[in-house]
Amino acid sequence: MAPAPPGSQAAPLPSNLPFRLVSKTIGQGAYASIRKAVPLNAPKPVIAVKFINKEHAFRMGRLGPKQLKMEIVLHQHLGKHHNIIQCLASGEDTIWTWIAMELADGGDLFDKIEADEGVGVDIAHFYFTQLISAVSFMHSKGIAHRDLKPENVLLSGDGDLKLADFGLAALFKKDGQLRMCNTVCGSPPYIAPEIVSGRRSKRRDLLDDGYAANICDIWSCGVVLFVLLVGNTPWDEPTQQSEEFREYVATNKQTTDPLWHQLPQDMLSLMRGMLEVDPNQRYTLEQIRTHPWFTRRNPYLTSSGKNANPVGLATQMLSQLRIDFSQPPSASQRGFSQDSDAMDIDSAPHRSRANPTNINMISSTQPETPIADTPFDWERPPRLSSHDGISASQPSEHNQRPSYATQQPMLSQFPSSTQDILSQDPSLTQFTTNPSVPMTLTQAARHFKDVLPSYSLARFLSPLSLSALIPLLTDALHNLGIPSTPAAEEQLAQWERDGEANLRVKMADGRRQGLNGHIVIERAIIGMDTMTEVRFVKASGDPLEWRRFFKNVVCCVADVVVRPN
Known part of the structure; x- marks a missing residue:
């Protein structure tokens, strides 16, 4: 070849x-x-x-x-x-x-945070403290990150924060001398206003007057903290085109936005200090580190700044992941036909909770069978290996799937051997009415990753065959404004024989930022039962927006999703 x-x-x-x-x-x-x-x-x-x-x-x-x-x-x-x-x-x-x-063997932090919910004060404070520790260290070396956002916040196996991706990092201080930056870069919801609003008379990606990159990092840290606390960004971009930002400026930070009312009262001065539009008045790292909310006691934080209770922290975070099947899916995403460049500032983005009819783009979602030389070559989650009792295989006579055409598939309907295997699967807890973490997950756990795995929990199981489930998934995408071509019967039959297929998804999230990935559909033999596993694998984009997308699709196909009792 x-x-x-x-x-x-x-x-x-x-x-x-x-x-x-x-x-x-x-x-x-x-x-x-x-x-x-x-x-x-x-x-x-x-x-x-x-x-x-x-x-x-x-x-x-x-x-x-x-x-x-x-x-x-x-x-x-x-x-x-x-x-x-x-x-x-x-x-x-x-x-x-x-x-x-x-290796950040705890995976992505924001994969493990519920969209529109956040993680609560103690966990948000814990990760914000570690983020400030990382940024303070970078700045002490004269380096600014310039792209602080959820995609670049990873975790160790014990649940400690690990800042990643220095592709846009810049040296803002050399030999004691401060240097201004001119390159327009960053993600619109997290970027500082002085970068977006700066004059660009010569080149679209270069400002005439420079900005202090380290001070811009402070702004981004403030937005990240906001997202940790409420599960959404305060605005789509810090310009007058954003209704939320426009009100924030017009009211001198006394906005009526309900998201701000979810923030703890004792940290509002800290948030407003970091999200100060005037960079000369913005909080410094020293002001952040000495703020009463920052110096508060935290049960998860050791004196050296590490995770004091990895299993307890993971258990609490897992219990906060929940999909509410009683709520109709909200079509906050829309497909689009070209990749988004994180360095581009979109002229009119919309917040993820904004009216989806404001977004008018074209989809390019195409079902396909995975082939070795396509860009899709992702690692399979380790829990799907055969030693866990789960494997991808051709169906045999003893494990033909039962029919659930008239009833919701509940875990209790399966043999006890299958129930025992799936009781170890953390992703199933998110489908319960009142999520709780089973003892089987925590009693032998020693590390954060033993409870919350590194791979994404954006996945579900269904008793339906591939050929029966794929049309439901394509219909769900269509209902969410992401049209896809229905598969012909011959294609469905081929996928059924292969035992695997995937839908390639390219779209814009609710803020018109790029959101791309795959919906992977595979046959899985679990104990003595044959099921279909559906995994949502994000290739690029905001993790919380990807989780919103996953939740929307799951709600559209709720009647065929296996749930705990």
């Missing part, structure tokens, strides 16, 4: 790597993918390796050789900090640049 063209993400990876790759893709960006690796002659430690296709990045993206080199130099310059992903090594060949990093 001839090698793929160098501009393709399918180009063969370097063959002379100083480590051994041990996974498929575990993370992905516009021109990069991440895989796990181990030393050549040992099973540990497991690290993460980011592969960047240089020609694809230089030709299709805004990344140039200088920016790529700067990412590596600045990341290495940071050294080691408990709340920052450590850069271990880097290298390149003619096609790829690779960066070996510490």
Whole structure:
């Protein structure tokens, strides 16, 4: 087989790597993918390796050789900090640049936060404290992150925050001298207003007058804290085009927005200080660290700033993930036909809770069978391995699925052996009326990841066959404003024989930011039963928006989702 063209993400990876790759893709960006690796002659430690296709990045993206080199130099310059992903090594060949990093084996923080709900005061305070610790350390090294947002906040296996992705990082201080930045970059809901509103007379991506990147990071930290507390952003972008931001400015921060009324009263001065429109008046890191709300006692925080109760924290967060089947799905997403660039500032985004009819875009959702050389090459969640009693297989006579055409499939309807296996599945807890974490998940747990796994819980099981379930999923997408082509009977029959298929989804979230990924549909043998597992795998975009999308689809097909009793 001839090698793929160098501009393709399918180009063969370097063959002379100083480590051994041990996974498929575990993370992905516009021109990069991440895989796990181990030393050549040992099973540990497991690290993460980011592969960047240089020609694809230089030709299709805004990344140039200088920016790529700067990412590596600045990341290495940071050294080691408990709340920052450590850069271990880097290298390149003619096609790829690779960066070996510490593995965040707890997964994405915001995968584990309920959209529109948040995580409560203690957990929000815990993660905000660790975020400020990471940002303070970066700033002490003269480096600003410039892209602080949920996608870049990961977790260790014990649930401690790990700040990641330094592709937009900048040196704001060198040899004691402050330097202003001019590049327009960041994600609109989290970006500071001085970046968006700055004059751009020469180039769309360069400001005439620079901004202080470290002060912009403070603004982004404030938005992240807001999201931790309420599960939504305060606005879509900090401009007059956003109704929420316009009122925030007009009322001198005394907004009537109901989201602000969900914030603890004793931290409002801190929030308003970080979200001060005038960068010269914005809170400094020192003012944040000495604020009474910041210095409050926290049961999850040790004196050294680490997680004091990993299992308890994971248990509390898992119990807060809930899908309310009594609520109709809200179509806050709309499909669109081209990828969104995180460095572009959309002219008229809409907040995720805004009226979805304001969003008028075209979808490009296409069902397909996974093939080895397509961009979809994601790692299967480890819980689906055969030693857990779950495997992907062809159906046999003893495990033909029963019919649930007239009743809601409940876990109690399955044999006890199947119930025992699924009682270990944390994703099922989100489908109960009053979510609680079963003792079987916590009694033997020692780490955060033993209760809340690194992989996303955006998944469900159904007793329906693939050929019966896929049309329901495509109908759900259509009802949510993401039209997809119905599969022909021959295609459905082929997918049923293969035991797997996926729907590629490209859309805009409620704020008109890019949201892309796959809905993976696979046959699973669980104990003596055959089911269909549906996983929602985000490739790019805001994790909370992806969870909203998952919840909407699940509510559309609620009658065929397996639920606990």
